[in-house]
Amino acid sequence: MDRTRSMRFGDDEPEAKGNVTVVCRFRPLNQKEKDMNDKPCVDFGSDGKTVVVKSQYENQGPQTFNFDIVFNPDSTQNSVYEGAAKPIVNSVLEGFNGTVLTYGQTSSGKTHTMTGPDMDDINQKGIIPRMVKTVFSHIENCDDTLEFAVKVAYCEIYLEKIRDLLKPEKSNLKISEDKARGVYIVDLTEEYVSNEDEVYGLMKMGQKNREVGFTNMNEGSSRSHAIFSLTVSQTNTRDLSAKSGKLYLVDLAGSEKVGKTGAEGKRLDEAKNINKSLSTLGLVIFSLTDGKSTHVPYRDSKLTRVLQDSLGGNSKTMLIITCSPASYNEAETISTLRFGIRAKAVKNKPKVNKEYSVAELKLLLSQANELINKKDIRIIWLEKHFTEIGGTIPADIEGEELKEETLASTQEYHEVMGILESEKQKLVEEMELTASLKQDISNVSAKNTNLMRENENLNAQLMSLIFTMNEIEDKLSDSQEECLKAKAKGELQEKQIKVLEDSLKSQEKKIEEQNNEINRIPIDFIPIAEKEHLLKEIKELKTRYNLQEEILKASYTKIIDETNDSFKDKFTEKFSGNTPNFEEMARFFEIERENWTNEHKNLLSDLENKKTIIEELENDKEQSRLTYEALEKDKVENDQKLKDKVNNLGKILEQLTVSYQLLATKYHKSKSEIKIRENKLLQSKEKILKMNNYIRKQNEEINELKIKLEHLDEEQIEKNIDNAPKASHAKIKKSVKGGGNNARVMGLLFNKPGINKQTPN
Numbered sequence: 001m002d003r004t005r006s007m008r009f010g011d012d013e014p015e016a017k018g019n020v021t022v023v024c025r026f027r028p029l030n031q032k033e034k035d036m037n038d039k040p041c042v043d044f045g046s047d048g049k050t051v052v053v054k055s056q057y058e059n060q061g062p063q064t065f066n067f068d069i070v071f072n073p074d075s076t077q078n079s080v081y082e083g084a085a086k087p088i089v090n091s092v093l094e095g096f097n098g099t100v101l102t103y104g105q106t107s108s109g110k111t112h113t114m115t116g117p118d119m120d121d122i123n124q125k126g127i128i129p130r131m132v133k134t135v136f137s138h139i140e141n142c143d144d145t146l147e148f149a150v151k152v153a154y155c156e157i158y159l160e161k162i163r164d165l166l167k168p169e170k171s172n173l174k175i176s177e178d179k180a181r182g183v184y185i186v187d188l189t190e191e192y193v194s195n196e197d198e199v200y201g202l203m204k205m206g207q208k209n210r211e212v213g214f215t216n217m218n219e220g221s222s223r224s225h226a227i228f229s230l231t232v233s234q235t236n237t238r239d240l241s242a243k244s245g246k247l248y249l250v251d252l253a254g255s256e257k258v259g260k261t262g263a264e265g266k267r268l269d270e271a272k273n274i275n276k277s278l279s280t281l282g283l284v285i286f287s288l289t290d291g292k293s294t295h296v297p298y299r300d301s302k303l304t305r306v307l308q309d310s311l312g313g314n315s316k317t318m319l320i321i322t323c324s325p326a327s328y329n330e331a332e333t334i335s336t337l338r339f340g341i342r343a344k345a346v347k348n349k350p351k352v353n354k355e356y357s358v359a360e361l362k363l364l365l366s367q368a369n370e371l372i373n374k375k376d377i378r379i380i381w382l383e384k385h386f387t388e389i390g391g392t393i394p395a396d397i398e399g400e401e402l403k404e405e406t407l408a409s410t411q412e413y414h415e416v417m418g419i420l421e422s423e424k425q426k427l428v429e430e431m432e433l434t435a436s437l438k439q440d441i442s443n444v445s446a447k448n449t450n451l452m453r454e455n456e457n458l459n460a461q462l463m464s465l466i467f468t469m470n471e472i473e474d475k476l477s478d479s480q481e482e483c484l485k486a487k488a489k490g491e492l493q494e495k496q497i498k499v500l501e502d503s504l505k506s507q508e509k510k511i512e513e514q515n516n517e518i519n520r521i522p523i524d525f526i527p528i529a530e531k532e533h534l535l536k537e538i539k540e541l542k543t544r545y546n547l548q549e550e551i552l553k554a555s556y557t558k559i560i561d562e563t564n565d566s567f568k569d570k571f572t573e574k575f576s577g578n579t580p581n582f583e584e585m586a587r588f589f590e591i592e593r594e595n596w597t598n599e600h601k602n603l604l605s606d607l608e609n610k611k612t613i614i615e616e617l618e619n620d621k622e623q624s625r626l627t628y629e630a631l632e633k634d635k636v637e638n639d640q641k642l643k644d645k646v647n648n649l650g651k652i653l654e655q656l657t658v659s660y661q662l663l664a665t666k667y668h669k670s671k672s673e674i675k676i677r678e679n680k681l682l683q684s685k686e687k688i689l690k691m692n693n694y695i696r697k698q699n700e701e702i703n704e705l706k707i708k709l710e711h712l713d714e715e716q717i718e719k720n721i722d723n724a725p726k727a728s729h730a731k732i733k734k735s736v737k738g739g740g741n742n743a744r745v746m747g748l749l750f751n752k753p754g755i756n757k758q759t760p761n
């Protein structure tokens with residue numbers, strides 16, 4: 001395939017009635033694009049309907065797109081309004097529903113087009129304020145027999161939640177549908193408004209509540225889809241006819257490539273959500289236009305569900321696609337243009353939402369009657385001409401024909417009754433079968449529910465076991481830590497005691513040695529000089545002894561400081577105010593050493609106990625792990641069983657549904673057959689009634705003829721008696737049977753004063 005060949009989109013389909021109208025708007029290059037020295041990648045056709053994308057890629061030829069209107073970057077807000085939106089608002093004033101949607105890449109100008117940068121600026125205001133103005137100007141210029149009510153609602157869809165922008169505390173509204181209202185948002189605030197300013201006030205209030213954020217491509221990017229709706233209801237006070245049109249103005253959040261917009265964290269979630277709902281919108285449009293899809297996934301996102309009537313339903317819809325002209329955005333622009341081309345093929349079924357007044361209904365009735373009369377006259381004329389040219393019009397119901405027919409009807413009646421009876425019987429049986437099937441279905445679903453409940457219980461047990469296990473593990477690690485600390489402390493204390501003992505022993509030893517030495521010398525026999533020397537030495541020794549004592553004390557104080565408070569207390573209590581001598585200190589330390597040893601032993605035995613506890617806990621943990629594994633296994637097995645059961649149930653349900661549908665079809669068929677037979681029965685009954693009437697009339701005529709005969713006999717007798725001819729007093733009447741075109745002469749009736757005609761019952 002030649003990839004450089006030029007391509008055209010959107011000019012093959014003629015504009016069809018009811019199709020979504022698609023216009024395209026390009027904004028000027030923005031500052032960022034200019035700073036990047038970016039160039040436009042689009043050319044605009046002189047017909048105002050085409051745009052050509054000249055690709056920056058070598059192997060890509062130019063692509064031409066055709067729309068209902070293409071607005072180039074120089075287009076004004078007013079020209080966009082007049083060309084794209086005004087026809088829709090005019091339709092709304094005629095009682096149609098209307099939708100205007102803006103779709104495009106982020107920062108392509110959707111909000112600029114829909115609302116405008118400044119609603120109060122006459123040139124810069126966007127579609128919504130201009131539409132509001134048109135509505136109220138129309139109301140002002142209307143005949144005063146028309147009464148209007150205008151309602152406004154404003155909401156946004158943010159992260160798949162519908163939030164009322166007029167009452168933001170309503171943050172997760174639901175969607176519903178009924179015949180009269182179509183698809184609608186439940187409990188959405190609708191404010192009645194009587195002038196433009198009130199609408200602007202509400203819009204500004206709503207905009208403040210809207211979710212807007214900063215992206216690399218747009219400082220004030222709309223992170224939600226905003227839906228502004230305006231309902232215009234009008235009543236004619238003269239004939240009480242009414243109509244109403246609802247206008248949806250939808251500013252979609254921008255589609256974006258997260259790489260380009262630098263979205264992360266919350267922005268990334270938003271972007272993913274926006275892209276998801278826009279791709280569902282694309283899928284809906286695809287399903288509506290590919291001619292093969294049997295299902296349109298409106299319910300896959302809140303946006304498409306709300307727009308259900310606007311896409312393929314009761315609405316006149318205008319899509320405005322907005323694009324950037326920069327080559328930097330070429331890919332997004334082409335994708336937006338393709339979306340627009342696809343949307344052009346969506347067919348809607350707009351109708352006026354009208355309520356007829358009594359007067360209008362009467363008028364319609366009289367028009368219908370007039371038509372019937374005209375047709376009757378025509379039939380009479382045709383019958384007349386038909387008989388004139390020798391044709392015979394079949395009798396309605398007469399004589400033998402009637403009798404035979406009656407007989408046949410009676411037989412038919414019985415036959416029909418028989419068939420009806422048997423059909424009724426079948427119906428009863430089928431209904432019984434349906435009821436038993438329904439019972440089966442409900443049993444199956446009850447079982448299903450039980451199984452689900454069982455599974456839930458198992459899950460709950462599992463969770464509580466996991467919870468207990470975690471608790472045990474926590475306790476275990478706490479105890480282990482405690483043990484380790486105690487052990488370390490014990491070892492440290494042992495070492496300190498050992499050091500103290502050693503030092504004490506060496507001091508004791510030294511003192512003993514010195515004492516021995518001193519004792520060994522007989523003082524009296526020692527020469528003076530030597531004596532003095534010895535005394536000096538003894539003094540020095542004493543000084544050293546004192547020094548040693550001081551050092552020892554200091555080291556004890558240090559140990560005391562470092563050891564626990566109870567030891568310190570004991571030490572100070574014992575030696576408070578006194579300088580301890582070595583024996584006392586040695587004894588004290590011996591006792592303390594014993595205490596320490598005992599305590600150490602206790603600690604060790606405590607440690608042993610804790611170890612045992614730890615082992616027990618470890619065992620418990622192991623046990624729990626095993627139980628957990630067993631439960632997991634059970635759960636997996638149960639899950640599988642449940643799945644199998646659910647699958648089986650699903651199959652049974654499918655079979656039941658098929659049988660149910662078959663039965664339902666049969667039931668409906670039987671119902672319609674019964675209806676046909678009932679109609680036939682009714683016709684037969686009517687025929688019988690007519691026949692009875694006819695027989696009654698025949699009897700009347702026979703009676704009258706009998707009476708007439710009697711009179712004739714009497715007259716003949718009188719004539720014979722008087723033998724003189726006399727003028728007759730009888731009047732001759734023509735009786736015309738009703739029925740308009742079926743009127744015909746029935747015969748001659750003689751009416752004579754004094755004769756009472758009895759009508760047989």
Ligand SMILES: Nc1ncnc2c1ncn2[C@@H]1O[C@H](COP(=O)(O)OP(=O)(O)OP(=O)(O)O)[C@@H](O)[C@H]1O
Nearest residue numbers: 027028106107108109110111112218221222253254
């Ligand atoms: N036709 C235009 N003429 C002049 N400026 C425009 C035009 N269209 C858009 N802009 C400017 O471009 C910027 C982005 O436009 P806007 O916010 O309308 O984009 P958006 O498509 O709504 O973006 P998002 O999807 O991120 O909300 C705004 O500053 C806007 O004023």
